[in-house]
Amino acid sequence: MARAINQALREEMRRSEDVVVLGEDVGKKGGVFLVTEGLLDEFGPERVMDTPLSESGIIGFAMGLAMAGLRPVAEIQFVDFIYQGFEELINHVAKLRYRSGNEFASPLVVRAPYGPGVRVGLYHSQSPETYFIHTPGLIVVTPSSPYNAKGLLKAAVRGEDPVVFLEPKRVYWSPKEEVPDEDYVVELGKGRIAREGRDVTVITYGASVWDALKAADEVAGDISVEVIDLMTLWPLDINLVLSSVKKTGRLVVVHEAPRTLGLGAEISALVAEKAVEYLAAPVIRVTGPDVPTAPISLEDLYVPNTARIKSGVMRAMKY
Amino acid sequence: MIVGMQAAEETDIPPNFVAQYKEPDVMRVLNPDGSVNEELHKWGPSISDKEVVSLLNHMILGRAVDRWAWMLHRQGRVKGTYGSYEGQEAVDIGAIYALRGEDWIAPSYRILGGLIMRGITLEEVFSKFFANSGDLEKGRNLPVEWGSRARGILSIGAPIGPHLIYAVGFAHALRYKKKDGVVMAFTGDGGTSTNGFHSALNFAGVFKTPNVFVIINNQYAISVPVSRQTAVTRLSIKAAAYGLVGVSVDGNDLLAMYKASKYAVERVRSGGAPFLLEAVTYRIGPHTTSDDPQTKYRPKEEVDRWRQLDPIARVKAYLLRSGAAAEGDFKAMEDEAEERIRAAIKAAEANPPPPAEELVRDVYSFTPWNLEEEFREIIGER
Ligand SMILES: Cc1ncc(C[n+]2csc(CCOP(=O)(O)OP(=O)(O)O)c2C)c(N)n1
Ligand SMILES: [Mg+2]
Numbered sequence: 001m002a003r004a005i006n007q008a009l010r011e012e013m014r015r016s017e018d019v020v021v022l023g024e025d026v027g028k029k030g031g032v033f034l035v036t037e038g039l040l041d042e043f044g045p046e047r048v049m050d051t052p053l054s055e056s057g058i059i060g061f062a063m064g065l066a067m068a069g070l071r072p073v074a075e076i077q078f079v080d081f082i083y084q085g086f087e088e089l090i091n092h093v094a095k096l097r098y099r100s101g102n103e104f105a106s107p108l109v110v111r112a113p114y115g116p117g118v119r120v121g122l123y124h125s126q127s128p129e130t131y132f133i134h135t136p137g138l139i140v141v142t143p144s145s146p147y148n149a150k151g152l153l154k155a156a157v158r159g160e161d162p163v164v165f166l167e168p169k170r171v172y173w174s175p176k177e178e179v180p181d182e183d184y185v186v187e188l189g190k191g192r193i194a195r196e197g198r199d200v201t202v203i204t205y206g207a208s209v210w211d212a213l214k215a216a217d218e219v220a221g222d223i224s225v226e227v228i229d230l231m232t233l234w235p236l237d238i239n240l241v242l243s244s245v246k247k248t249g250r251l252v253v254v255h256e257a258p259r260t261l262g263l264g265a266e267i268s269a270l271v272a273e274k275a276v277e278y279l280a281a282p283v284i285r286v287t288g289p290d291v292p293t294a295p296i297s298l299e300d301l302y303v304p305n306t307a308r309i310k311s312g313v314m315r316a317m318k319y
Numbered sequence: 320m321i322v323g324m325q326a327a328e329e330t331d332i333p334p335n336f337v338a339q340y341k342e343p344d345v346m347r348v349l350n351p352d353g354s355v356n357e358e359l360h361k362w363g364p365s366i367s368d369k370e371v372v373s374l375l376n377h378m379i380l381g382r383a384v385d386r387w388a389w390m391l392h393r394q395g396r397v398k399g400t401y402g403s404y405e406g407q408e409a410v411d412i413g414a415i416y417a418l419r420g421e422d423w424i425a426p427s428y429r430i431l432g433g434l435i436m437r438g439i440t441l442e443e444v445f446s447k448f449f450a451n452s453g454d455l456e457k458g459r460n461l462p463v464e465w466g467s468r469a470r471g472i473l474s475i476g477a478p479i480g481p482h483l484i485y486a487v488g489f490a491h492a493l494r495y496k497k498k499d500g501v502v503m504a505f506t507g508d509g510g511t512s513t514n515g516f517h518s519a520l521n522f523a524g525v526f527k528t529p530n531v532f533v534i535i536n537n538q539y540a541i542s543v544p545v546s547r548q549t550a551v552t553r554l555s556i557k558a559a560a561y562g563l564v565g566v567s568v569d570g571n572d573l574l575a576m577y578k579a580s581k582y583a584v585e586r587v588r589s590g591g592a593p594f595l596l597e598a599v600t601y602r603i604g605p606h607t608t609s610d611d612p613q614t615k616y617r618p619k620e621e622v623d624r625w626r627q628l629d630p631i632a633r634v635k636a637y638l639l640r641s642g643a644a645a646e647g648d649f650k651a652m653e654d655e656a657e658e659r660i661r662a663a664i665k666a667a668e669a670n671p672p673p674p675a676e677e678l679v680r681d682v683y684s685f686t687p688w689n690l691e692e693e694f695r696e697i698i699g700e701r
Contacts, residue, residue: 024509028616029542032609050543052512053479081478084514120399121461123477259693289693291682296399297450297458298678301697311699 002035002172004146004179005111008153009036009073011183013043016071019157022049023058023075032077033113033172055085059110063093066106071157079112079166080123080293086131093162094137109156109163114142115207115256116294116303117170125294127257132164133234133266139163139188140233144209146177148231151186159188168207175210191237193244197226200316201244203267204254205230208304212254215309223317233263241267242275249280250316254309256302259287281319286312340559342552345599346579347569351628353636355574364417364581366574368643374416374436374573375634375644376652378408381432382631383656384444385604387664388462391448392608398450402463403604404431406571407537409630410598411505412436413576414533417584418503423471423493425486425504428463429535429602438470441663446670453670457677463607471500479506480513483532487519490528501529501588503580509540511557512548523593524562530593531583532563535570537602542616558595570600571630574637601625 013019021036021043027050030037040048051058055076062072076082082089089110097105116125132140139161143149149167156163194209195216202212202225209229216225226244230237245251251271253264268283286304288294294302330337348359385404391397411433415424418437426434435444446453448462455467456474466474473489475482486504493500510516511534523530534554538545545554558565564586568579576598583594603622605612638644675698679690 024540025542027542029611032541050547052548053509053540053543054512054514056514057512084478084480121464121477122459123461124400260689289679289697290689291679295457295459295678296461297454297673298675301675301678307699308697 001143001146001149001167002033004150005035005153005167006037006039007179008150008157009039010042012071012154012157013039013047017047018069019071019073020047020049020065021073021075022051022062024051024053024077026050026075031075033169035111035167036075055081055083056088059085059093060088062108062110063088063096063106066108067096067104071107073109073111073157076110076112078124079114079128080126082110082112082128089138090131090135094135096137097161098137105160106162107160109153109165111153111165111167113169113172114166115168115170116288116299117207119296119299121296122293125299127255127288127293129166129233129257130262133263137162139235140166141188141231142166142168142206142233143231144168144171144194144206144229145175146179148186148192148229150179151184152188152231154183155185155188158185163188166206170207171210186231188232189235189237190232191228191230191240193226193240194229195225195227197224197248199224199248200250200252200313201226201228201248202252202254202309202313203228203230203241205233206256208254208256211304211306212309215306215313218306219310219313223313225313236267236270238270238274241271245271245275246278249278250319251279252284252286252309252312252316254286254304254312256288256304258290259285260290262287281316284312284316340551340556343555343565343567345553345567345569346575347572348574348578349572349633349637351633351636353633353640355637359578360574363578364585366577368638368641371573371634371638372644372648374412374577375631375638377412377432377436378573378631378634379649379652380656380659381408381412381435383653383660384431384435384441387660388448389604389608391664397448397462397608398458399461400463400607400609401448402428402607403602404429406603406625406629407535407600408432409573409576409634410533410535410570410600413573414503414580414596414598416577417580418501420471421498421500422584423473423486423489423500423502425473425482425489425502426465426475427505427507427510427535428461428475428477429507429537430505431463434465434470434472437472439465439467439472441659442666445664445667449667449670450672451667451670452673453667457673457681473502479510480515483510483513483515483519484522487522487526487528487530490523490530491526494529499588501531501584503531503533503584505533505535507540508534508536508538508545508548508554509543510534511554520557520561520563520595527590528593529587531580531587532593532595533580534595534597535600536597537600539602539606539617541606541610553597555595555597563593563595564591565595565597567597567599570598571628571633573630573634601628
């Protein structure tokens with residue numbers, strides 16, 4: 001996935017001179033996950049900017065660039081550090097179009113690796129997507145595979161609204177997938193059926209998609225699981241969610257973020273409001289626990305793994 | 320596009336109307352060959368040869384632990400990311416030696432030797448590396464983030480900057496409670512770009528808190544050179560705008576680090592303005608175990624040039640000159656460090672992992688229903 005994102009950046013920078021990249025270590029080093037590798041060589045320091053160590057600076061500066069017509073793609077080295085730029089992101093980037101009566105907008109992309117699974121503790125493992133989903137004005141995207149990562153990022157760069165692009169670092173290097181060299185976009189706001197099924201729907205996103213697919217495989221003899229990969233977390237692809245739930249009548253939502261007020265809570269509420277008569281069981285959430293995030297020593301207990309997803313599916317089936 | 324590190328801009332405005340700052344020299348007492356600047360050596364707080372020998376011992380131990388950390392990490396035994404320490408030993412060991420028992424440290428993640436000198440045991444160090452129950456922080460944090468109430472070390476997380484401002488609040492509270500303590504807060508050169516740094520200096524200046532800030536300017540923030548953190552030439556200049564005293568010190572010079580720190584700590588304790596010390600040094604190793612072996616963003620010759628300024632070699636040369644120690648003593652220190660480290664690794668490895676319940680403890684002072692429920696689901700007891 002890291003390479004696919006690199007390819008997307010390269011293609012978008014070739015496509016338009018307005019696209020610039022900024023962040024900590026994005027230049028010579030090519031980013032700590034090598035996502036911006038080689039961009040400095042090809043596009044030079046005016047378009048690939050190593051910045052001072054300041055997330056508020058990075059996001060605020062990018063906002064100014066975007067207001068003036070550039071298309072900045074800002075990297076936050078780990079999403080865990082984005083809070084230092086929260087004022088800029090939540091109060092200004094997200095609210096600019098609304099507060100200015102559509103006089104101004106800041107179509108920028110903030111990319112950041114997120115999520116647990118590589119054993120680096122409380123401040124390199126967080127899954128804070130809810131904060132962004134809960135902030136009107138931000139589009140929130142989470143790719144799950146190299147193919148959709150490339151297409152989603154290209155769509156994000158070309159869009160008219162600010163996008164928080166969360167990259168599941170657990171799957172940066174594998175699974176691998178063939179990514180076409182040509183130009184394509186994956187439309188924002190649309191999820192995909194990652195696996196078709198009849199008995200129960202598992203809705204998830206990011207790295208958990210792979211765990212859900214594995215769980216679906218393992219129970220395939222007895223239960224036909226449909227796996228939905230949201231890709232864009234907000235605005236939610238409500239039609240896809242409802243049509244699948246109406247088909248299966250059972251729903252499990254899986255995410256690594258803490259359970260309380262996670263996206264699972266909103267999906268559960270929406271389904272209850274719009275399709276309760278189709279439900280044969282309560283909506284089950286399989287999520288990270290409500291702790292500050294995965295501790296190094298007990299990380300394996302934190303991440304909702306295949307076994308826990310299967311047990312969630314069983315609970316939905318047995319109800 | 321010109322960025323970074325310029326001398327003060329000249330203008331045609333009559334100079335008396337232009338805010339001025341002066342670029343300081345970098346304080347150096349001990350020369351690379353072990354000779355001293357006599358005048359500075361006599362200035363300010365003094366330090367005996369016996370004390371220097373004991374500090375050298377800590378520098379050697381710190382470097383040895385660093386070497387072991389890399390080795391153990393390569394073997395896959397260290398959990399999480401480890402940040403290198405080699406070449407910076409004089410900074411934290413000189414600065415922390417200036418503190419008294421009642422003082423506090425707001426650490427950065429690259430001051431291992433100083434923290435061991437402050438009382439963190441080697442078994443604790445390796446237990447943290449192994450993220451097991453022998454770690455005070457229960458293996459939750461990275462192996463380079465420390466906090467220990469008993470040793471006067473404030474807990475830090477990985478995000479750079481915020482610890483500087485809570486170190487100022489902490490110092491203010493010490494004053495309020497009529498305690499004598501001073502809070503010494505460390506950050507890197509990269510850290511000087513954070514909001515936490517600027518708030519900290521501003522609040523410290525306004526409230527005149529008992530703080531000494533130490534900027535470990537090791538020339539890089541991962542791959543980003545210090546010229547991308549500031550447009551001025553010396554980071555100590557930042558003190559001027561906030562009403563602090565700013566001093567730049569050769570960070571590879573144990574004597575200068577100690578003297579400047581001791582002076583700052585005692586002056587701040589007696590009610591003087593807070594201090595900002597810039598320790599000019601260099602990170603010899605990669606940023607962390609996840610960094611590439613450095614040549615990508617800095618020339619090898621640069622690293623070699625700084626190796627010539629090695630802080631440990633400098634102290635050794637000094638002690639040889641004064642006759643306070645001989646080569647054999649250094650060898651004995653190194654052997655002892657190895658021995659202690661091997662024993663500590665063995666002891667640390669015997670500690671079990673933290674119990675599973677620790678996943679949901681300490682989120683609050685109590686454990687609410689949702690965490691009990693989630694924990695039961697996770698361990699499959701439902
Ligand atoms: C707020 C924040 N942003 C980004 C990071 C990622 N990061 C970890 S260390 C580092 C460089 C720090 O450089 P410096 O302050 O000079 O300290 P040094 O590593 O050189 O000791 C960065 C960018 C972080 N830990 N916190
Ligand atoms: Mg640095």
